[in-house]
Amino acid sequence: MSIAVNGDASSSGWQNQYYHVDQVLDRPGPRTDPSFLAGDGVKDFLRNQCKILVIGAGGLGCEILANLALSGFKDIHVIDMDTIDISNLNRQFLFRQKDVGKPKATVAAEFVMNRVPGVKVTPFYGKIQDKDEDYYMQFNLVICGLDSVEARRWINATLVNMVDPENPESLKPLIDGGTEGFKGQARVILPTITSCYECSLDMLNKQTAFPICTIANTPRLPEHCIEWASVLEWPRVFKDKKMDTDDPEHINWLYNTASKRAREFNIEGVTWSLTQGVVKNIIPAIASTNAIIAASCCNEAFKIATSSAAYLNNYFMLIGTEGVYSYTFEHEKRDDCPVCGGQTMDITISRDWTVDRLIEMLVERQDIQIKKPSLSTPTTHIYFQAPPQLEEATRPNLEKKVSELVDDGGEMTVTATTLPFSLSIRIKYT
Amino acid sequence: MTSEPQDIETVTTAVATGQPDNKTRRYDRQLRLWAATGQAALESSRILVIGASATSTSIMKNLVLPGIGHFTILDHREVTPEDAGNNFFFEGQKSIGKRRADEAVRLLGELNDSVEGRADHGNVEEILNSNPDYFLQFSLVIAHNLQPALLDKLAKFLWSDSSHPTLMVVRSAGFVAEFFIQFHEHTIIESHSESAPSLRIDKPFPELYEHAVSLDFDNMDPTDHAHIPYVLILVRALEDWKKLHEGNPPKTYAEKQQFKKSIQGMKKKLDEENFDEAEAQAYRAWTETTIPSEISSLFQDPSLSSLTPSSPPFFHLLSALHKFTLEPPYTLPLTSTLPDMRSDTMNYIHLQTLYKRRAEEEKARFKSLISKDVKIHDEIVDLFVKNAHAVLVMKGKKWGGFDEDRVTLGNDIANAKAMDPSGKETAKVATHLVLSALSLLTLKNPSSTPTADALKAEVLCILGPDIELSEEQLDVAVGEVARAPTADLPNVAAFLGGMVAQEAIKMITKQYVPQRGYLVIDMIDMWTGSVGM
Numbered sequence: 001m002s003i004a005v006n007g008d009a010s011s012s013g014w015q016n017q018y019y020h021v022d023q024v025l026d027r028p029g030p031r032t033d034p035s036f037l038a039g040d041g042v043k044d045f046l047r048n049q050c051k052i053l054v055i056g057a058g059g060l061g062c063e064i065l066a067n068l069a070l071s072g073f074k075d076i077h078v079i080d081m082d083t084i085d086i087s088n089l090n091r092q093f094l095f096r097q098k099d100v101g102k103p104k105a106t107v108a109a110e111f112v113m114n115r116v117p118g119v120k121v122t123p124f125y126g127k128i129q130d131k132d133e134d135y136y137m138q139f140n141l142v143i144c145g146l147d148s149v150e151a152r153r154w155i156n157a158t159l160v161n162m163v164d165p166e167n168p169e170s171l172k173p174l175i176d177g178g179t180e181g182f183k184g185q186a187r188v189i190l191p192t193i194t195s196c197y198e199c200s201l202d203m204l205n206k207q208t209a210f211p212i213c214t215i216a217n218t219p220r221l222p223e224h225c226i227e228w229a230s231v232l233e234w235p236r237v238f239k240d241k242k243m244d245t246d247d248p249e250h251i252n253w254l255y256n257t258a259s260k261r262a263r264e265f266n267i268e269g270v271t272w273s274l275t276q277g278v279v280k281n282i283i284p285a286i287a288s289t290n291a292i293i294a295a296s297c298c299n300e301a302f303k304i305a306t307s308s309a310a311y312l313n314n315y316f317m318l319i320g321t322e323g324v325y326s327y328t329f330e331h332e333k334r335d336d337c338p339v340c341g342g343q344t345m346d347i348t349i350s351r352d353w354t355v356d357r358l359i360e361m362l363v364e365r366q367d368i369q370i371k372k373p374s375l376s377t378p379t380t381h382i383y384f385q386a387p388p389q390l391e392e393a394t395r396p397n398l399e400k401k402v403s404e405l406v407d408d409g410g411e412m413t414v415t416a417t418t419l420p421f422s423l424s425i426r427i428k429y430t
Numbered sequence: 431m432t433s434e435p436q437d438i439e440t441v442t443t444a445v446a447t448g449q450p451d452n453k454t455r456r457y458d459r460q461l462r463l464w465a466a467t468g469q470a471a472l473e474s475s476r477i478l479v480i481g482a483s484a485t486s487t488s489i490m491k492n493l494v495l496p497g498i499g500h501f502t503i504l505d506h507r508e509v510t511p512e513d514a515g516n517n518f519f520f521e522g523q524k525s526i527g528k529r530r531a532d533e534a535v536r537l538l539g540e541l542n543d544s545v546e547g548r549a550d551h552g553n554v555e556e557i558l559n560s561n562p563d564y565f566l567q568f569s570l571v572i573a574h575n576l577q578p579a580l581l582d583k584l585a586k587f588l589w590s591d592s593s594h595p596t597l598m599v600v601r602s603a604g605f606v607a608e609f610f611i612q613f614h615e616h617t618i619i620e621s622h623s624e625s626a627p628s629l630r631i632d633k634p635f636p637e638l639y640e641h642a643v644s645l646d647f648d649n650m651d652p653t654d655h656a657h658i659p660y661v662l663i664l665v666r667a668l669e670d671w672k673k674l675h676e677g678n679p680p681k682t683y684a685e686k687q688q689f690k691k692s693i694q695g696m697k698k699k700l701d702e703e704n705f706d707e708a709e710a711q712a713y714r715a716w717t718e719t720t721i722p723s724e725i726s727s728l729f730q731d732p733s734l735s736s737l738t739p740s741s742p743p744f745f746h747l748l749s750a751l752h753k754f755t756l757e758p759p760y761t762l763p764l765t766s767t768l769p770d771m772r773s774d775t776m777n778y779i780h781l782q783t784l785y786k787r788r789a790e791e792e793k794a795r796f797k798s799l800i801s802k803d804v805k806i807h808d809e810i811v812d813l814f815v816k817n818a819h820a821v822l823v824m825k826g827k828k829w830g831g832f833d834e835d836r837v838t839l840g841n842d843i844a845n846a847k848a849m850d851p852s853g854k855e856t857a858k859v860a861t862h863l864v865l866s867a868l869s870l871l872t873l874k875n876p877s878s879t880p881t882a883d884a885l886k887a888e889v890l891c892i893l894g895p896d897i898e899l900s901e902e903q904l905d906v907a908v909g910e911v912a913r914a915p916t917a918d919l920p921n922v923a924a925f926l927g928g929m930v931a932q933e934a935i936k937m938i939t940k941q942y943v944p945q946r947g948y949l950v951i952d953m954i955d956m957w958t959g960s961v962g963m
């Protein structure tokens with residue numbers, strides 16, 4: 001990162017405002033890279049030039065915004081599409097009871113600007129997908145504190161696609177954090193250089209999915225009864241009315257319906273809280289773990305922006321259930337990563353497989369996980385999920401055998417509407 | 431501070447529909463981790479934090495949010511321009527010159543109306559000298575970068591009686607930090623261990639055994655056959671195996687493979703997944719159900735031999751557990767939680783009922799073994815029985831003992847060297863010692879900035895002539911601390927804020943397992959590690 005000196009970095013604010021941070025900016029440590037330019041230059045870059053984007057103003061986002069502001073980042077942008085819910089208040093500390101229902105990004109930005117004078121936080125209440133490359137190009141760094149896998153895959157792919165080898169400024173370091181209960185991770189992604197988010201998709205915990213036949217015919221657990229209520233009974237009873245898992249009336253209906261089924265089958269343990277947990281796929285979340293992971297992310301942002309110390313290479317994992325256990329390692333780039341790898345992925349299937357079966361496999365596989373994939377070869381559309389006319393035209397192919405459409409060793413392109421990348425696979429038959 | 435008003439309508443709808451009240455909704459995401467029992471423990475805790483540093487307020491933020499009962503910030507100083515720049519719980523320039531305790535308590539208090547906060551302008555030194563009993567009104571005391579003479583005095587006082595509050599000592603300088611929890615003894619019923627209790631497949635209780643052998647596997651309807659729960663398949667397969675092997679379970683690798691084959695041989699159709707599941711779980715058949723050594727070692731605890739009616743309930747329960755294991759079938763009480771498995775509803779619920787009934791019977795037996803002189807809540811007994819395979823007794827250490835204990839110190843350094851020749855392990859000990867050296871130097875020369883040379887000399891003095899520490903690792907740690915000896919960096923403070931609060935929550939709720947020894951942190955290479963365990 002280039003550093004230009006213009007003006008006195010300490011002119012705004014008050015004397016000794018940065019007394020603590022300046023101690024590591026005024027002199028190098030034993031492990032600091034020799035390229036570090038201690039003093040006013042680095043402070044000027046951090047405080048007057050560096051522009052940072054925070055994605056998510058929730059559990060991690062609130063912490064990230066506060067830490068960045070205190071560290072001396074002064075031009076911070078934040079994106080979040082959510083509004084504040086009462087269940088956020090046990091950890092999202094920039095929000096109060098009176099803020100329930102308001103956009104997280106706006107309330108968080110205002111709070112931080114009030115609390116830390118001289119910091120500008122620009123909120124955007126909306127989706128990351130609403131913004132284009134030009135928007136993302138303006139930042140020096142991106143920090144991501146999201147709970148959605150889809151959104152992270154999107155921003156990761158977008159930042160990788162933006163890299164232009166001719167233009168070093170187009171490479172935007174992405175710092176990603178995530179938590180679940182007492183566990184969490186923070187990582188530094190240098191798009192196209194280090195392993196990316198997509199490279200590590202198979203490290204995600206597999207979501208428990210109950211087979212439909214268990215839910216319909218042989219329920220054993222309270223969860224099975226709840227899934228029955230939400231997956232089978234709701235659409236049967238309410239037809240086209242969409243279920244809103246944030247509506248207590250809807251949860252209530254599901255709870256009562258599930259309880260009735262549970263009684264019928266002598267199954268114990270259906271509660272309101274479990275019903276809500278299952279249908280909303282709630283992940284436990286606490287202030288302390290968020291604080292640890294957000295601090296790790298901001299510390300990396302600070303180190304990258306200032307070169308005051310080496311940054312993380314490239315993955316920090318924390319487990320806090322039994323003492324404090326952490327593990328720092330280099331996650332390796334995957335050659336066949338659909339986002340940053342460039343190599344075609346080999347998929348071996350039986351000659352009997354239908355296109356439908358292949359699609360099911362692409363959805364299921366831990367290292368692919370593409371919801372609603374569309375398939376094509378260089379010469380034909382095999383199956384397209386959208387637009388409707390194309391879907392209808394290609395639908396008959398679902399029943400056909402893949403081997404009738406693609407030769408052994410033939411290549412196929414897999415795309416998904418929700419993700420800005422395509423996956424090349426090479427089909428081989430057993 | 432007041433709690434939220436609730437009108438009669440919300441209260442009655444809540445009762446009628448099972449919908450949670452506002453408090454449950456607010457705490458929903460944490461109740462899923464420590465439940466109502468943990469929450470109740472938090473709400474009755476009283477925490478003191480000495481000094482309103484950035485690290486201290488970060489810790490308190492993560493304790494006020496989940497809802498501790500009370501906190502006091504003890505600080506006689508005023509907010510300086512330096513403080514105002516790195517602490518999110520001061521309001522920038524507006525706070526300069528005001529009392530640190532007042533400002534921090536006011537701004538932390540906003541986070542949660544149900545938490546009581548108090549600002550105390552007392553001087554910790556005076557309190558230690560004139561009224562140390564002051565500290566006894568709290569359940570937990572937290573001290574960040576407290577001057578070593580005062581810290582020693584405080585630690586000594588709190589250690590002097592096992593009923594005194596737990597002390598959490600936190601130190602940081604620039605990118606490095608550490609913390610330590612001083613406690614005498616810590617007992618845990620809900621350790622949330624991931625190890626699963628035995629299903630007693632190798633020692634089936636009579637009803638389970640009879641049910642398994644009564645099933646007519648061969649003449650069963652094919653649909654029913656594909657729905658036999660794996661527990662029953664295993665009990666039956668093991669029984670058949672034992673008949674052919676003089677009553678012994680599979681022992682060698684070859685026998686185990688053969689046993690798995692025999693399970694596959696019980697299939698009527700190739701796609702019966704319940705038998706595949708049984709094969710995958712076959713280890714449960716040859717793993718003997720015994721008392722785990724971690725549990726039987728607890729029976730040696732001196733508290734058991736000197737039990738009186740006033741001993742903590744935990745030890746009465748442990749004593750009952752010991753007695754329980756001395757009777758047939760010489761196991762821990764049966765768990766009533768049956769994992770999910772392939773089966774139809776009827777078979778599964780029937781099996782679950784067998785387990786539940788048996789577990790109730792064993793719990794009743796367990797209860798009859800608890801000393802008649804004590805009264806223990808049924809919910810606690812239930813929790814204890816449910817977690818009997820993973821209860822824990824931790825013995826703590828006094829703060830500061832590690833640096834003085836030459837044998838342990840020498841051993842730790844030697845072990846670190848042996849464990850990881852690249853030096854990462856040694857770096858933990860070195861970082862800890864430099865933080866100790868920094869405290870000592872600040873005490874000796876409060877007005878001068880410690881130099882790298884002085885820090886190094888101090889560390890060598892702690893080490894003495896006969897303990898050797900890698901010069902390279904020591905220089906790195908010394909250099910890092912000398913670079914920023916008084917820096918309470920916002921990100922390090924936030925990181926410690928999370929770590930220390932998390933451990934405090936574990937201590938207060940007596941759930942999950944807290945850190946042993948010193949947890950040392952380096953936020954340059956991004957590692958954490960334990961020393962002086």
Ligand SMILES: [Zn+2]
Pocket residue numbers: 195196197198199200333334337338339340341
């Ligand atoms: Zn990749």
